[in-house]
Amino acid sequence: MATRRPIKTDIAWSTTDRITVMGLDVCKDILGKVSLGDMAYLEMTGRLPTARESVVFNAIAVCLVEHGLTPSALVTRLTIAGAPEAMQAAIGAGLCGLGSVFVGSMEDAARLLQQAMPVPDPHADIATLARELVDRQLASGGNVPGIGHHIHKPVDPRAPALFAIARENGFEGPYVALMQAVAEEAGRRLGKRLPVNATGAIAAIACELGLPWDIVRGIGVMARAIGLVAHVLEELRNPLAREMKNMVEDMATAHHRPAA
């Protein structure tokens, strides 16, 4: 049957005695030699990371695994409460909310950084690029993503921790500098201190690692899938979803029901 466009994949294939992923032999080259984080890097880039890339990539991925009782975690818990036989769907449902509001700000920050500096340039005029980036965002009525935090004030402690890891491994380059300049510029314009947050740090470091911005959300999605497994387990062992649902339903409909 002729197809107009070839149907082909270059990710993985196998024969009776050999399984190949991204050109590597799973049994000889991967199992026991490649960690889960490095496997994720292989999946995202097509090659294994260097030792330094591995430390930095693992750090940003790890940072996204567990954020406690997020909307996603609540979704997974409410879903497993109704379908305990389908853990995979509870985690799948939990991932569906990782959109423009939560994980999207990481993607937005990476996009703005790469649009401002398509190729990393150690000689770039960072201050000017930052000013122009902030100008464009504010002029278009948008927020500047990756700065400030509603809970972690004055500074989201994960951002300096991640930047230190990047620095120690040679990945504190022009994108990190640009992200920090953006935060300073935005803070000046908006009249409050808005340091780079974890989202902004991860976005900048992902740019340093050479990941295209339209891939960056994938780090958050895979990391959160790991974290949601913990919420499935806690919900199975020590549930809270039904109680939460009963409480919220009572609160939300009290104005319609006659006083008890």
Place this chain on the structure above:
Amino acid sequence: MATRRPIKTDIAWSTTDRITVMGLDVCKDILGKVSLGDMAYLEMTGRLPTARESVVFNAIAVCLVEHGLTPSALVTRLTIAGAPEAMQAAIGAGLCGLGSVFVGSMEDAARLLQQAMPVPDPHADIATLARELVDRQLASGGNVPGIGHHIHKPVDPRAPALFAIARENGFEGPYVALMQAVAEEAGRRLGKRLPVNATGAIAAIACELGLPWDIVRGIGVMARAIGLVAHVLEELRNPLAREMKNMVEDMATAHHRPAA
């Protein structure tokens, strides 16, 4: 507002300057020190793995990341083709099919092993346990999960590779022995060689690591979420979903449409 059952979580919490996950300080104890695979172990067990546990756990998780154009991968690709703005939902949709048929056999194998030997017992009569396990499965009309493979014949090469990693790290104990004895017994009863496959090896090793069987599917779900990111990327760069859909639709409706 009083609740009948306390609404509480012990996974993660934070204050303005500190983020805690499973009792560890994310900035001091985790970032830059814990790899993604070890973070997954922390999420699943509440503690970090030893060096040997880490090698073994990472190996079984890595083994589940990428299986090529699986139904899940096709689901993710068909979904991103219709909603490229929602990568997270494409991956979430892809996870939904990791149920009783595909990933479930790993869970089933782990359950049968743990039901046959609730506590790992180095002095157990493995041959008798295996015989009884196979008896029960065949009597109930079920398959014996974790053995044989429709493509990788005579042996799924991942199984011996994983068992070797378990052995080198001190995790080739009674569950691995029981799984292998089950494969031999089932092969004898069914009259064909049915060696332990990757699924069976992972199930047995998960039991050696002390993971309860009802958690085991979670390793598959988190690992596959990582793999599905690669399929999102390939579909964005070099799509196949639409062409596949057109081809299949034409094939499947040809008997109803008039000859062209």
Place this chain on the structure above:
Amino acid sequence: MATRRPIKTDIAWSTTDRITVMGLDVCKDILGKVSLGDMAYLEMTGRLPTARESVVFNAIAVCLVEHGLTPSALVTRLTIAGAPEAMQAAIGAGLCGLGSVFVGSMEDAARLLQQAMPVPDPHADIATLARELVDRQLASGGNVPGIGHHIHKPVDPRAPALFAIARENGFEGPYVALMQAVAEEAGRRLGKRLPVNATGAIAAIACELGLPWDIVRGIGVMARAIGLVAHVLEELRNPLAREMKNMVEDMATAHHRPAA
């Protein structure tokens, strides 16, 4: 390309000028002539309903559309809060929890009724069938699905309303009788009044309509998809998900955080 099993569908196909669904011409036979509920019946059975079947089928489907702030509705609302650009994924996520616990009891009731009486038999010994059905369920440690209600006491008012609609349209046959006998028998055995609830009534009426039990969950899934649209809209116009999440997160982690 040869396939071992033919890839074919008989649901719908089209040519340049004609679109056919279940053998009907969409433009000539369906649009403007078939209501959404009757279209659902066509999709589930392959033919349009009679006028009486239509009333009865629409009634049971309508009954499942909206149950207020269910776990599913909360899931949809939490998901749209994070990904407002992907309404379809918020509804898809909401459906994922319609599993064994909530919608499953309807499927279970239909299954038990059809297993007890594979073919509707107006001369069946209903009392004996009911006693045996309840015996089997209690002996196996299971609940009897479709009876009692934790809020609507002593009687779920939807059950008699649905049974009246079935009666008026000639669908109050042996499955309805069996469901009611099961409720009486179970109440006697368990020493409390447990009348048929909405779930049990829908299951029995679905059996009267000739729907196989493994289809019955589909009525709940399609109906709830309709209801979840209303929750998307209310969440967009008058949100509660974030506030709920903040409240629950505070409650659930209070024991770990230092007193404010």
Place this chain on the structure above:
Amino acid sequence: MATRRPIKTDIAWSTTDRITVMGLDVCKDILGKVSLGDMAYLEMTGRLPTARESVVFNAIAVCLVEHGLTPSALVTRLTIAGAPEAMQAAIGAGLCGLGSVFVGSMEDAARLLQQAMPVPDPHADIATLARELVDRQLASGGNVPGIGHHIHKPVDPRAPALFAIARENGFEGPYVALMQAVAEEAGRRLGKRLPVNATGAIAAIACELGLPWDIVRGIGVMARAIGLVAHVLEELRNPLAREMKNMVEDMATAHHRPAA
């Protein structure tokens, strides 16, 4: 516990003996009196439709139920093949792809119509509005949604069928006129005949019904959930997903595997 924003819903609530949806008593006002399509209208607008609104709304919803082996249908079928115990998740996964590419064009068309004419105006200068709308779309590099069809040429037969139903029921007003003028204008500018397609007709008629454009996608999502039930059933009775997957996997990896 004080919340900053009230947590409340006005969709549904219940007491021990009464269940209320959108202010109506489910048992007295809805069951047996309201069809599934009218219930959907109630959920979307907060009131029951008039007889003419009902015909028109049901027609556009019905039109979206079943489009054969769409990507969504394939997703549902691939998912049920792996998790037959979780029909709800298979349908949920299928909905996830109803994004910007497929269902989104309906939403886009409705949005453009409402932005061009925020309030329906029988005296509007339709030709000028259409020219300006097409100008803006083409200038921004976008497509004009709701016109042309890759299969149904020269005319998608559903569009005139839907417009006829709208006309007979008094809903062929200024939005329908604008949509048709847009199609003519775009055809003139692009030098080919591009009549309004089903998507454009539904969008225009939804505007006539007074539905806000950001709700319109919801009609597609609920309708498709109904259609996906049929694909679950056919996949359970007469499967094609595995065969499709095997075929596609073979095709897509042939260039990497040694010749057999």
